[in-house]
Amino acid sequence: MKRVPLVPTLVVTLCVAAMIALGIWQLHRKAWKEALLQRYAANIHEPEIAFPRFPDDAVLFRQASGFCLEPVAFDLEGAGKAGYRVIAHCRTGAEGPGMLVQLGTTRDPAFDPEWRGGMVRGFISHAPTHQSLIGEIFSPAPQPLLLVADTPAEGLAPNGAPDLSAVPNNHLSYAVQWFLFAAIALVIYALALRRRWRSGG
Incomplete structure (x- = not known):
């Protein structure tokens, strides 16, 4: 029976969960920034x-x-x-x-x-x-x-x-990056487990 190492799996799971949480937080920040930019556009007038x-x-x-x-x-x-x-x-x-x-x-x-x-x-x-x-x-x-x-x-x-484009709104790209980091971490760990199982570990 192939065993999954407890401690490394727990560490990877916590890291992936943190990355996903940061990605979701950036999506919330994106909505907040878009509303803020609308307010700034109105402020000009x-x-x-x-x-x-x-x-x-x-x-x-x-x-x-x-x-x-x-x-x-x-x-x-x-x-x-x-x-x-x-x-x-x-x-x-x-x-x-x-x-x-x-x-x-x-x-x-x-x-x-x-x-x-x-x-x-x-x-x-x-x-x-x-x-x-x-x-x-x-x-x-x-x-x-x-x-x-x-x-x-x-x-x-x-x-x-006044230039609204000077206000950074990169939250979507940051969210995508965090989700990609989470996916890459899962792929790397899956490959590591596969190698471990093939070597009989």
Whole structure:
């Protein structure tokens, strides 16, 4: 009688079950992301609001305005073919989290902005965080927001228009990958058992 080894079979079964569960979770994430993208598409046409004091993904892509009392620092972030995004860290009052403003783009990696603040109008987007994908998935902190200015600061090229395609929606491909991993693990284990039985193990 051909015996199935208990411990290896249990380990493989648990791993396959975990992979299938992750695939199903990604399918749920896909439905959630599609609903979110529909909301973002509607946000583009909503009336202007004040830039939120605290992160809130529900207002992404909405038109907003804010007043920068004073830029206290500037960052240059990669922007693909556009070169670099120039982001100002603004003070908005004596207290509070302040505001990030994307002033425009430049191809000069040593660009030194002369912008001194003021009223800014644009749309709300996510600010760069430099977190890994795993870190973003498991981090409890919401991703910070920034105001993408409609009018660029002096010496900068205009920012791009709101682009929903910039919001990743790869959950279906991730789900397929997990299901494939589960199938491959089962095939490999079945072949290993077959080899073991043929050798009389």
